[in-house]
Amino acid sequence: MQTIWKFLTPRQIIFGSGSSNDIGPFINETDAKKYLIVTGKVVRSAGLLISLEKTLSDNNKSFVIYDGIESEPVVENVRAGLKVFNENYCEEIIALGGGSPLDTAKLISIMVTNDGTITDYRGVDKIPNKGVRVIALPTTAGTGSEVTRYAAVIDKKTSEKMLLTSPYLIADTAIVDPVLTVTCPGLLSAATGIDALTHAIEAYVSAKANPASDIFAIKAIELISASLRDVFSDGKDLGARENVMLGSMYAGIAFSNASVALVHGMSRLIGGFFGIGHGLSNAALLGNVMEFSYLGNILRYKEIAKALGKKIDGHMADEQAAKLSVEAVRELISDLKIPSLKEMGVDKKKLSGVAAGMAEAAIASGSPGNNPKAATKEEIMEIYFKSYE
Ligand SMILES: [Fe+2]
The missing domain is CATH 3.40.50.1970 (Rossmann fold)
Structure with missing residues (x-):
């Protein structure tokens, strides 16, 4: 029922x-x-x-x-x-x-x-x-x-x-x-676009997703991933701007109804402790959090891989197809030349010192509770360290 x-x-x-x-x-x-x-x-x-x-x-x-x-x-x-x-x-x-x-x-x-x-x-x-x-x-x-x-x-x-x-x-x-x-600069457009993509992906795999939020989430993933590179390389490309703007709005509708999950639970702390912009923090985490999570809902991540433009061979195992979603977001973030936390000046010693507290606060925020795979404090700390480079 x-x-x-x-x-x-x-x-x-x-x-x-x-x-x-x-x-x-x-x-x-x-x-x-x-x-x-x-x-x-x-x-x-x-x-x-x-x-x-x-x-x-x-x-x-x-x-x-x-x-x-x-x-x-x-x-x-x-x-x-x-x-x-x-x-x-x-x-x-x-x-x-x-x-x-x-x-x-x-x-x-x-x-x-x-x-x-x-x-x-x-x-x-x-x-x-x-x-x-x-x-x-x-x-x-x-x-x-x-x-x-x-x-x-x-x-x-x-x-x-x-x-x-x-x-x-x-x-x-x-x-x-x-x-x-159109006047929004390249890196800011890339970072805000990845924030929107993260909203869509997290809404689609969220425990609070519903049939209507799913429609907006999957379409948002398609629109943003198809055009964000074009926006980054030519900010005046209005067709690409339209796709990304529509995708961002759809992603907003999706996560307003389905909430977000582990990436947002973790990224808020990077913003709070290191002053890194929200989209950039999400970009640092997204691939690693997806790699951690995809086995928690293989069929949903397979759909995400398709929406991100990956060709899924009919003979491909579902698990393998789902993993292509991780590859696709990493390729996109790399093409957008978004700097790593290290390149943005995050201090590794400071990160080591505060990671446990960040992980606890991330869990307390409630968002990780919507993730398709539950993460322990230790697992969250590991994702923070992995996302540093
Ligand atoms: Fe966000």
């Missing part, structure tokens, strides 16, 4: 090159007059805000901008953005940027309608009230924040990266325009 499952997405998704040029019809769905735009300084200096500002003016809407977010959002950013929202009598929020501005915007939205501080709402389904409307426009193809029910924020007092999960953290409207990613 089929188990009961649930599937959540934004109320509406608008996808396509040029879709961000005129968002007037979506703005005018409510009679709000004043908007808070949450964005990043890089996005602003790249000129990506110009069209949005014009659209708002043309539709007689006023706005204020909050762009004070650090590379990863901290509790103080949410507080500061909320202050700007309240002091200017804003009514709704438009988020334009990568995962950090999008997460921050979603968190400001729920703090408009809920008391206390953001730290009160960490964890799963702890937010009592829906926030104000958020229209999300991603400028990178990776986090999928425009379609997920997650937002992460760092508490500087404890150095903890808190994850909040709630249907109220899903943006009301996601406007996904691949043109907005």
Whole structure:
């Protein structure tokens, strides 16, 4: 008998090159007059805000901008953005940027309608009230924040990266325009693309996968793996950008519903202890975690190998076919010239000293519990060491 499952997405998704040029019809769905735009300084200096500002003016809407977010959002950013929202009598929020501005915007939205501080709402389904409307426009193809029910924020007092999960953290409207990613540099595009690929692979093998998340996950693997090399070699290749952006959004929908697994459980700690970007941390781990995990669900990894473009001979044993998925991601990551942890300056002595604590924290995060093969603390430490080179 089929188990009961649930599937959540934004109320509406608008996808396509040029879709961000005129968002007037979506703005005018409510009679709000004043908007808070949450964005990043890089996005602003790249000129990506110009069209949005014009659209708002043309539709007689006023706005204020909050762009004070650090590379990863901290509790103080949410507080500061909320202050700007309240002091200017804003009514709704438009988020334009990568995962950090999008997460921050979603968190400001729920703090408009809920008391206390953001730290009160960490964890799963702890937010009592829906926030104000958020229209999300991603400028990178990776986090999928425009379609997920997650937002992460760092508490500087404890150095903890808190994850909040709630249907109220899903943006009301996601406007996904691949043109907005064209100015994203090569290595960042590669790293965010691998993050999205990791979302898709982990969602597909997750213990929480469901029939609908599977459809999005497997299609995301196909789209991203087919076009990420082209995006890396020519950032202006709009066809490739479209495929990777669509793949990233599908991957976001998949992992928002099916969660992630061992790679994400482990990579958050590399970010926390060594300051390595999220996509780069995932890239360092992905092949090794898959090599560890594939025997836990041979048929799923075989499907992943096919989606990654590997030819599966009809006579090939399932186990052998599944292992080709590991080979395929290693080839992709190597072609994208993503540096190793060693090349990124991770100190091996420090890693040896903190690996046990990292492994414990990874297990405690809960994500490894979704992995098709359970990993002990010692096995996780071994994967960290293996991923160093
Ligand atoms: Fe991720």
